Amino acid sequence: MNFKIIKALYKKEILDVLRDKKTVLMMLVVPLVLYPLLIVFGLQLMTKISTDMEEQNYKIGMDFEEKKLTGLFEAEDKDVEGYSISLVKTDEPKDALAKGELDAYVTKEVVDGEETFVVCYLSADTNSSYAADIIIEVLNEYSLSITTDLIEDAGLDAEYVLNPISLAARDYSSNEESAGNIMGSLVPFMLVTSLLMGTMYPAIDTTAGERERGTLETVLTLPVTNQELFFSKFLTVATIGIASAILNIISMGGVGVYMYKTMLGFSGRNGIDMGQFVPGIIICGLCVLAFAVFISAISMCVCVFAKSYKEANNYITPLTLVVMFASMVSIVPNVELTSNMALVPVVNICLLIRDLLVFKFNITVIMLVLVSNIIYGMLAVVLLGRIYNSEAILFGDGSASVQIFEKRSNMIKGGVPTLGDMWLVLAISLVAMIYVGGAVQIEFGYYGVLGTQFIILFVPILYALYTKKSLVETFRLRMCKANAFVGGLLMIAGTILLGMIVTGIAGMIFKNSATELTESMEYLLGDSFIKTLLVVAVAPAICEELMFRGFVFSSLEKKCSYKKAIVIGGVLFGAYHMNIVQFFTTAFIGMVICYVSYRSKSIFPGMLMHFLNNALSCFTMYYPDTVKKVAPILVSETVTLNDMVLMVLVGLALIYSGAYILNMKKVEKN
Amino acid sequence: MLSAKNLVKTFEKNEKKGKKVLFNAVDDVSIDVNKGEIIGILGPNGAGKTTLLRMLGNLMKPTSGEVSLIEDGEVVSDERTIKKNIGYLSGNTKLYGRLSTRELLQIMGNIYDMSKEETDNRIEEICKILNLSEFIDNRIEKLSTGQTQRASISRCLIHSPEIYIFDEPTLGLDILSSSAIIEFIKNEKKKGKTVVYSTHYMEEAEAICDRIIFINKGKIICQGTVEELKKVTGDESVRDVFQTLIKKEGVDYEF
Numbered sequence: 001m002n003f004k005i006i007k008a009l010y011k012k013e014i015l016d017v018l019r020d021k022k023t024v025l026m027m028l029v030v031p032l033v034l035y036p037l038l039i040v041f042g043l044q045l046m047t048k049i050s051t052d053m054e055e056q057n058y059k060i061g062m063d064f065e066e067k068k069l070t071g072l073f074e075a076e077d078k079d080v081e082g083y084s085i086s087l088v089k090t091d092e093p094k095d096a097l098a099k100g101e102l103d104a105y106v107t108k109e110v111v112d113g114e115e116t117f118v119v120c121y122l123s124a125d126t127n128s129s130y131a132a133d134i135i136i137e138v139l140n141e142y143s144l145s146i147t148t149d150l151i152e153d154a155g156l157d158a159e160y161v162l163n164p165i166s167l168a169a170r171d172y173s174s175n176e177e178s179a180g181n182i183m184g185s186l187v188p189f190m191l192v193t194s195l196l197m198g199t200m201y202p203a204i205d206t207t208a209g210e211r212e213r214g215t216l217e218t219v220l221t222l223p224v225t226n227q228e229l230f231f232s233k234f235l236t237v238a239t240i241g242i243a244s245a246i247l248n249i250i251s252m253g254g255v256g257v258y259m260y261k262t263m264l265g266f267s268g269r270n271g272i273d274m275g276q277f278v279p280g281i282i283i284c285g286l287c288v289l290a291f292a293v294f295i296s297a298i299s300m301c302v303c304v305f306a307k308s309y310k311e312a313n314n315y316i317t318p319l320t321l322v323v324m325f326a327s328m329v330s331i332v333p334n335v336e337l338t339s340n341m342a343l344v345p346v347v348n349i350c351l352l353i354r355d356l357l358v359f360k361f362n363i364t365v366i367m368l369v370l371v372s373n374i375i376y377g378m379l380a381v382v383l384l385g386r387i388y389n390s391e392a393i394l395f396g397d398g399s400a401s402v403q404i405f406e407k408r409s410n411m412i413k414g415g416v417p418t419l420g421d422m423w424l425v426l427a428i429s430l431v432a433m434i435y436v437g438g439a440v441q442i443e444f445g446y447y448g449v450l451g452t453q454f455i456i457l458f459v460p461i462l463y464a465l466y467t468k469k470s471l472v473e474t475f476r477l478r479m480c481k482a483n484a485f486v487g488g489l490l491m492i493a494g495t496i497l498l499g500m501i502v503t504g505i506a507g508m509i510f511k512n513s514a515t516e517l518t519e520s521m522e523y524l525l526g527d528s529f530i531k532t533l534l535v536v537a538v539a540p541a542i543c544e545e546l547m548f549r550g551f552v553f554s555s556l557e558k559k560c561s562y563k564k565a566i567v568i569g570g571v572l573f574g575a576y577h578m579n580i581v582q583f584f585t586t587a588f589i590g591m592v593i594c595y596v597s598y599r600s601k602s603i604f605p606g607m608l609m610h611f612l613n614n615a616l617s618c619f620t621m622y623y624p625d626t627v628k629k630v631a632p633i634l635v636s637e638t639v640t641l642n643d644m645v646l647m648v649l650v651g652l653a654l655i656y657s658g659a660y661i662l663n664m665k666k667v668e669k670n
Numbered sequence: 671m672l673s674a675k676n677l678v679k680t681f682e683k684n685e686k687k688g689k690k691v692l693f694n695a696v697d698d699v700s701i702d703v704n705k706g707e708i709i710g711i712l713g714p715n716g717a718g719k720t721t722l723l724r725m726l727g728n729l730m731k732p733t734s735g736e737v738s739l740i741e742d743g744e745v746v747s748d749e750r751t752i753k754k755n756i757g758y759l760s761g762n763t764k765l766y767g768r769l770s771t772r773e774l775l776q777i778m779g780n781i782y783d784m785s786k787e788e789t790d791n792r793i794e795e796i797c798k799i800l801n802l803s804e805f806i807d808n809r810i811e812k813l814s815t816g817q818t819q820r821a822s823i824s825r826c827l828i829h830s831p832e833i834y835i836f837d838e839p840t841l842g843l844d845i846l847s848s849s850a851i852i853e854f855i856k857n858e859k860k861k862g863k864t865v866v867y868s869t870h871y872m873e874e875a876e877a878i879c880d881r882i883i884f885i886n887k888g889k890i891i892c893q894g895t896v897e898e899l900k901k902v903t904g905d906e907s908v909r910d911v912f913q914t915l916i917k918k919e920g921v922d923y924e925f
Contacts, residue, residue, distance in 0.1 A: 008780040012766070019768035019809075214764035218825070220729045221758035222781050223750040391730055392682075 001228050009224065009232035013206060017236060020209075023201045027244040031194065031251040039255045054082030058131040061093040061105030068145070072138050085134065097122065103131035106139070176276045180357035183256075185331050187357065188350035190252055191245060192327035195292055196299070198244025199237050200316055203299035206233045208312035216394060230388035234381060238296040245292065280356035283366060290373035291349045295323070297380030304387050330354040339510050340580055342368035345376050414470040421463065422555040426572070429459040429547065446527060450535050457543040460551035475550035476603040484600035485608060487662030488593075492609040494654030495592045496616060497647045499585040504639070506581045529622045536618045541611035548573045548590065549597040549606045562598055569594040589613060592655070599662050672703040672726065672756075672833055672864065677735035679721050679888075695721040696732075697888035703833065703866055708859055710879035711868040712912060718888040719868040720760070720837055726866060727758040727835045754782060757826030760837030767811030771802060771821045774810070775828050782829040789828070796824045816847045823854065834858060836867035840874065852878060872909040884912065886919050 017023050060073065070087060077085040090096050093105040097120060104121035111118075117139055121132035144162075151158040171178070210216050219229060302319055306312035326346040329335055330353070337351035348369045355362070387393055417425070437452035444451065464474050471477060552572060556565035573594075574587025593606040620627050633643060679696040696718045703709055703726075711719050724730040726737055728749050738747040739755060746752065766774060772793060779789030797803050800820045805813055810821055826834060836855075840848035855865050856878060869875050875882055876896055883893040892899065892915055896908060903914040 004783070005781055008777055011780075012769070012777045015773065016766050016768050213767065214762055215766055217729065217760065218763040218765065221727060221753065221756070221763060221826075222778065223753040223783075224781060225749075395724075395730065 001225070001231065005224055005228050006232045006235070009219075009228065010235050013232055013236035014239065017202045017205055017240060020201070020205055023205060023240065026197055026201050027240060027247065030197070031244065031248040035248075035251050036255050039259070043259070053130065056127060056130070057084045057086055058103045058127065058134060059086050059088055059101065060131055060135060061088045061090050061096060061102040063089075063091060063093050063105065063107050069138070069142050072141055072145075076134065076138055076141075083130075083134075093120065097128075103128045104135055106135050177358055180277070180359065184354035184357035187249075187252075188330040188353040189324075189327045191249065191288065191353065192291075192346060192350060193324055194248035195241050195245040195288070195295055196320060196323050198248075199241035199292070199296045199299050200320065202237045202240040203296065204303050204306075204309055204312040204316065206236060207300055207303040208306040209309055211306075212308045220394065226389045226394070227385060230385050234297060234300060234384060237300055238292050241296050242289065242292045245288065276359075277357070280359070280361075283370075284353050284356055287349055287352060287370055287373055290370060290377050291346075293377035294345065294373060294380050297377065297384045301380065301384050301387060304384070304393060326350070337362075337365055337369075339365060339368055343372050343580060345373070349373060408466070408468075411468045413468045414473070416474045416554040416558050417464065417467065417469055417551060419555055419559050421467065422552050425460050425463050425551060426576075428463075429456045430576070432459060446531065446535070450539055453535070453539040453543045456547045460547050464551065474554050475546050476554065476597060476601060478602045480600040480602035480605065483661050483664065484596065484602060484605040487658040487660070488596045488600075488605035488609045489612070490654050490658030490661065491592055491596060492589075492612055492658075494651040494656075494658060495589055496613060497651035497654070499588060501639075501644060501647060502588060503581060503585045506584050510580045529618075532622070533615060533618050537611050537614035540614055541607045544573075544576075545593075545603055545607045545610050548576070549593055550603055553594050553597060557598065566591050566594040566598065595659075596662060671705055671740040672701075672737070672752075672866070673740055674699065674701045674726060674737050675735055676700055677722065677725055677732045677737070679718075679725060679730065680733045694733075694888050696725065698735075699885070699888070699890055700735075701726070701866075701883065701890075703864055705832075705864055706859060706862045707880045708855065708865045708878055709867070710875035710882045711866065711885060712870075712872070712875060712882055712908075713868075713885040714916060717885050719885060721888075722885065723758075723760070723835050723837045723866065723868060727756050728752050729758065754829060755832050757829070757831040757834045758837075759822060759826050759834070759839055761841055762837075763822065763825075765810045765818065765821055765825065768809060770809055771806045771813075771824060774821075775824060778825060778828045784829065792828055792830065796827050799827070800824050815843075819843060819847055819851070823851070831863075833864045833866070836865065838868055838870065840869065840871060848874075872907070872912060876908040882908065884915055886916060891915055891919060 062070070073085060073087050077087075088096075088102060090102070090105075093102060093107060096102040097105060103125075104119065107118050107120060109116055109118050119132050119135045119139070121135075122128040147162070148158040151161050173181075210219075299316055299319060302315045303312040306315050323346050326344075327350050329347050330350040335341070335351065337348070337355055341351060342348045342365050352366065352369045355365075432455045433452055437448075437455060440451055441448035461471070461475075464471060548569065553565060553569045556569050559565075560568065570587045570589075570591030573590030574583040574585075577583065577586045589610075593609050596609065597603060597606045633639070633647070639647075677696050677699045678694055680692055681695050682692060699718075699722060701709075711722065713719050721730065725732045725735075728737060736747060737752065738745050739752050740746075765771075769777075775793050775796070776786075776789055779786075779792065784792070793806075797806060800823060802820060802824060805817050805821075810818065813821060834855075839851050843851070852874065855867070858865060859878075879896065881893065881895055882899060884891050884899075892902060892911075894902070899908065899911045900906070903911045905911045905914055
């Protein structure tokens with residue numbers, strides 16, 4: 001890459017984007033003009049409402065005589081500044097309330113054999129609600145005065161009986177911590193949203209916009225490589241995104257300081273030492289930079305497939321919603337930034353900013369967030385670079401590889417799903433599992449957990465049926481020779497041995513997640529062995545295999561080389577388990593089973609392997625004593641180095657011999 | 671000299687019912703473009719003219735085959751060097767509407783690795799040749815069609831290339847604008863520059879081309895000077911030659 005060219009292209013892109021009205025509107029006008037105006041206007045509106053309320057005359061009705069109560073109402077009217085009360089005596093208060101002659105009234109009724117004061121009001125009417133509050137307040141006073149009288153009648157000190165202990169609260173949070181706490185729930189959401197909004201328009205403009213205006217081919221005539229082109233565009237989007245985020249922060253900070261200064265007069269608190277926030281702000285700044293890289297590249301990846309501005313807008317809306325929803329996590333109390341959470345994009349950055357603002361510095365977690373954001377950012381940039389290097393994208397009209405959006409009569413019978421189909425089905429299944437699964441599990445318990453597994457079966461099958469794919473090809477529903485089963489058996493045995501070591505190492509690095517995992521396994525122990533086996537081993541062996549070695553792997557295999565398909569298939573399978581400790585082992589197992597499915601062209605050996613792997617962990621959980629006698633290595637807490645070397649060697653030997661058997665007979669057949 | 675050897679470009683095409691089929695948009699085409707020559711590429715819609723020109727201009731990579739530049743017996747196939755020697759213009763090379771012509775030319779000069787002074791001098795020259803001075807500082811989106819076309823041409827002149835590749839440069843222009851372009855091509859030839867261009871206007875090609883290449887279905891079906899072509903079929907005009915050849919190929923071409 002030639003940096004002089006990138007600089008020249010970057011200059012052109014920045015100039016071009018800054019002259020786009022939409023971008024300037026989002027970047028300058030919204031944060032610098034609209035936000036302050038909205039907030040100032042909102043404050044004034046609130047002041048006006050409270051003044052109106054204070055000047056209000058509340059008409060309160062009573063349909064009975066009670067001298068002392070009437071006296072209290074009158075006293076309230078005199079004592080309280082602002083609003084006034086008119087006490088109205090009426091026999092038909094309900095009608096008067098309906099007609100608006102009364103704001104609220106109090107009546108006496110017998111409820112459950114006891115004489116009760118009933119406050120009647122209209123909750124739909126604000127004034128009526130306030131009037132009801134006033135009545136309740138006065139009634140409480142009335143009740144208190146009666147209590148006081150009773151206590152004094154008994155010859156006791158009413159003041160002491162009512163308040164036997166004195167009570168005071170003292171806040172030892174520093175002003176900075178309290179301010180940080182308030183900011184911590186708002187700043188992350190605002191920062192992420194403004195960053196997204198800032199990148200959105202330049203992302204659309206430099207990709208789909210350029211395609212729509214027909215200037216892309218002009219750039220391609222220049223002595224510029226595709227990499228230089230995409231990199232300069234990416235730099236532009238990231239710059240604008242960061243600039244607009246900074247402008248947003250400055251604007252919001254300004255409004256915040258203004259509001260704080262106006263309120264400081266009332267609270268009587270001392271000022272805030274902004275200096276204390278500096279280290280946190282620096283760390284946040286670094287993470288936000290990495291995040292800006294990520295979000296710019298991701299939004300460009302989405303937009304690059306669109307033919308026009310409008311289409312790109314449609315594509316980016318779901319992304320916006322997901323990111324905004326995820327960023328609201330900082331408002332939810334009790335969500336902690338664990339090492340697991342530190343790997344979830346968007347969520348990690350929001351939680352980190354929140355923690356830093358209340359001076360929680362955890363170096364491990366900070367590093368995890370920073371590193372994961374840098375990695376996500378780099379991955380997204382690499383992906384974008386790959387996309388930009390494709391002539392189908394540069395000269396074509398973007399590709400619509402998701403088949404379900406085609407007319408059904410246009411779909412071709414047979415074949416396997418496309419990659420676009422695969423991503424869509426994975427996304428749908430995952431969302432369905434989280435929402436539908438969650439609801440079903442709460443409602444039906446064990447059978448709910450079992451049923452949830454079948455979601456991952458039904459979604460791909462229905463999708464394949466609707467898009468007229470060949471079920472036999474997509475799900476590999478072919479029988480195969482016995483050697484595939486024997487080979488698979490040996491391979492899974494070796495994989496389990498190696499997997500134990502991997503899990504052990506991962507468990508040492510991610511301690512939190514390891515505990516979570518053990519807890520969720522133990523939760524299942526309550527049921528009988530057969531029931532657990534059904535949910536832990538049988539159902540996944542059927543459902544997950546059809547999904548991952550069927551739908552997912554078939555579509556990958558069609559598009560990529562088999563090696564790449566096996567690696568991606570395994571990683572997706574690992575990621576699906578949504579636990580960092582399990583990830584490495586499950587991804588490894590996934591790859592091994594993918595290989596067996598690829599070689600045998602059948603789903604069934606994989607099902608057997610998956611079943612055995614899961615059944616073994618289930619068996620170990622229920623019958624640790626039996627396992628201890630037969631294979632003590634499987635349950636021992638500590639493993640010596642010698643054992644480990646032995647395990648690796650035996651594991652590898654098993655895998656190789658399994659692969660040999662798997663392949664051997666195949667050659668004979670050919 | 672620009673030399674293309676055995677160029678092939680394969681695309682995926684959507685057949686009926688969304689079925690994907692591979693086909694060669696350009697199929698084994700070799701062209702040698704000599705210095706100072708005007709070459710016309712003629713062919714029906716979808717014959718592969720644009721794809722061929724895109725590969726010649728190094729905008730697109732051929733599936734197989736090679737494009738190289740031969741200067742003083744030295745063969746250069748480095749993409750950047752070839753692009754620096756080519757001025758490429760087509761209906762798809764639109765300009766950045768939000769920039770002015772001057773800003774655009776300055777940025778382009780920068781990318782072509784010219785110094786600021788060099789660029790500014792060149793802009794002054796082009797300004798005179800194409801008469802840009804009245805609108806050079808206006809935003810391009812505000813220009814008229816003719817002015818935009820002149821701005822477009824100025825874009826491919828900025829780096830003083832030796833070879834011009836024009837893909838249907840006169841398409842959709844009025845007589846004045848298109849004859850201005852034809853004049854421009856003739857003038858550049860006088861300066862010893864090379865031009866490869868595609869067109870649908872047969873008379874235009876007959877008037878200025880030294881050599882004409884007919885392509886159909888991605889293949890060269892006939893090439894030569896206007897006189898040579900007329901001899902091949904015995905027709906009177908290039909238009910008739912074209913129709914005879916295309917009919918022989920079994921394609922009904924509608925003008």
